[in-house]
Amino acid sequence: MKDWSRILATGLIVLIQAGCQGKGKKPAADAPSSQAKRLNLYIWSAYIPREVLDAFTAKTGIAVRFDTYDSNEAVLEKLQSGVAGYDIVVPSDYMVRILIQQKLLQPLDKARLQNVKNLDPLFLGRKFDPDNSYSLPYVWGTTGFAYNKRKVRGSVDGWGVLFDPSNRGRILMLDDMRECFAVALKYLGHSLNSKDPATLKRAADLLKRQKPLVKTYNSADFGNILAAGDVDYAHGYNGQFAKLVAARPDTFAYVIPKEGATIWMDNVCIPVKARNLDSAYAFLDFVMEPEINARIVNGVSYASANVPARQFIEPGILKDPAIYAPEAAVARCEFLEDIGDTTTLLDQYWTEIKAQ
C-alpha cells in the first residue's frame, strides 16, 4: 500500500505539474518576482510585529507570506529539501555556520544594503561568518540565569549560586549540553569553547557534583517553572526571563554572571535558492532602517544591533539588562562555536551526568 500510495502521489504530482504547465511555464505557486512582488519569510515565532510587515507592504508593494519555526534544525531541514521557497531565513549563529558550510546561503551584495552602516561593529565579523558575507545580525541575547528575589538573601552576581550545596533542589538548568558546559567552564575561568581534555574533565566533574542540587533540566518552559515557584534559580535564555522580570520586577531579576556567559545572535540570511531576490534585499534594508528597527525591538522585546535605532527604542527596554545587556557584560560573553570532534567527548560526559 505504501507503493500504492506513492504511485498515487506521483500520479497526482504529474497531474498537478501538467496542469500548471498548461497555464504557463512555471507552476502558479512559483510565480517569479517580476510578475507578482512577494516575499516568503521564514522566521522564529514572535520575532516580527505584524505592523512592521504591513508597513513594508505599504512602502514597497511587496506582499509578505511568512511562516514561523521552533528550532534552527527546522531551517536546516527546509533549506536542505531544496524546494522550500523561502527568500529570507533567520538562523542562529552556529546554524549560520552550518548553512554556509552546506552552501545553502547566498553571499549578500552589500552595495544593495545602504543601512548596513547602522549596525554596531561589536556584533559584526563574529567567527560564524567572519566577513558577514552571508548574514547580518537581526536580534541578539544572552544565556544567564534569573532568580527569585524574595527567596534569596544578599546579592547574586555569579554562577557560584548554581553550585552552592545550600541551594539543593532549588535550581533549574537548561537541558542543553553546550549551555551547561558553558556555565561550568565560565565558572572555572575558561573559554566556553575550550577543547582542552583536562579542562573539560574538570568541568564535567563540576556538573556531576551539581546534579544532586538540580531540581530539573528544562529548555522549553524554564520561565514558567521559575514563575510558579518550583525553583528559585533558573538558568536560561534571556527572552523568557525578560517577560517575567517586566511583569514582576519586585520578585524576579536576571543576571549575566560576572564570570561571563553565552551570547547568541539570530541573523537574517538569503537562501541560495531564493527566487524573490529584489524583495529579499528590500526587506533586509527595510528592517535595518532605524525607526523600523526600533518598532521591531519595541514589539518583540529582543535587542537589535542597530545603533541609530536606539533613540526610538523605549528607554525601559534599552535599560533592561535582561534585554539589552550592558556593553561590559557583552564583552564577557562568548558565542558557542563548533568544537569539532570535542563534541563527542562532551556527549560522553553529558550522558554520564544525565545518567548519574
Added chain:
Amino acid sequence: MSVARRPAEADDRRGRFFLRAHSGLIYVFLYAPIAILVLFSFNRARQTAVWEGLTLDWYRILLHDDLILSAVRNSLIVAAACTFTATVFGTLAALALGRHEFPGKGMTRNLLYLPIIIPEIVVGAALVTFFGVIELRLSLWTVILAHVVFSISYVAIVVRARLSGFDRSLEEAALDLGARPLQTFWRVTLPLILPGIVAGALLVFTISIDDYVITSFVAGVGATTLPLQIYSMLKVGVTPEVNAVSTLLLALTIGLIAAAQRLQQGPSERGEGTD
C-alpha cells in the same frame, strides 16, 4: 439474608469498591492534565502555572490572532481535502481487497498497514526527499499529498473491517432481482458499508488535523498548520492562548472521534451490547 451469605457479599462489595477506585484513579491519571489545560485557558495570568482568576480574554485574543486563524484555515483545508481523497481511494482499495482475487493481493494487503506502522519521522523524511527529487515546491499541496499517503491506509482498514461482516447474499439477491451491478453498488453495497466509510473519514480528519511530525517536514511557504503554529509559539513560553487553542482543538477532536465510534458500531448494533 442468611448468615452464610454475608462474607461473600462483603467480599463482593469490597471488590466492587476497589475496582471503582482503581478505575477512577486511572481516569484521573489520564484526564487530569487535560482538565488542567482546559482550566488554565480561562486563567487571567500570563504565565501558565499561576492561577489569577477567570477570564475569556485568551479566547478573544485568539479570535483576533491572524497567525492562528490562518493556521486554523490551513489545517481545515488540508483535513478536508485529505479526507475526501483518502476516503475515495481508501474505500476503493478496501473493496478491491475484500472482493476480488488478484496477483499480489496478500502483499498489497500487508503493505496496507505499512504507512501506519512506519515511524512518522521516516515517512516525513522520505516524502521531503521525494519532493526534492521531483522538484515539487513545498506548499499546502505537499502537505495534502503527505496526509493522503497515510490516510488511505486508515480508511482502507476501517472499511475492510466493515466489509468482513458483509452478507454477500444481499448483493446476490439484488442482482437476481434484475439490478445492474452499478445499481447494486449504489443501492445495496454502499449504504451497507457507509458507516465504515464515514467512520474512516472522521478518523482520518482528526488524524490530519493533529499531525505534527510529517507536516513539519513537508510544509512550505504559507502552509503553517495549527499544530506547527502551536509548536512554534512554545519557543517564547507557553501563554494561555496556547491552552485556549488546544482546548478548541480538543473539543473538535473529541466530537469527531465520538461521532466516528457511534458510526462504526453501525445502526444495527447501536444500543446493543454497550456497557
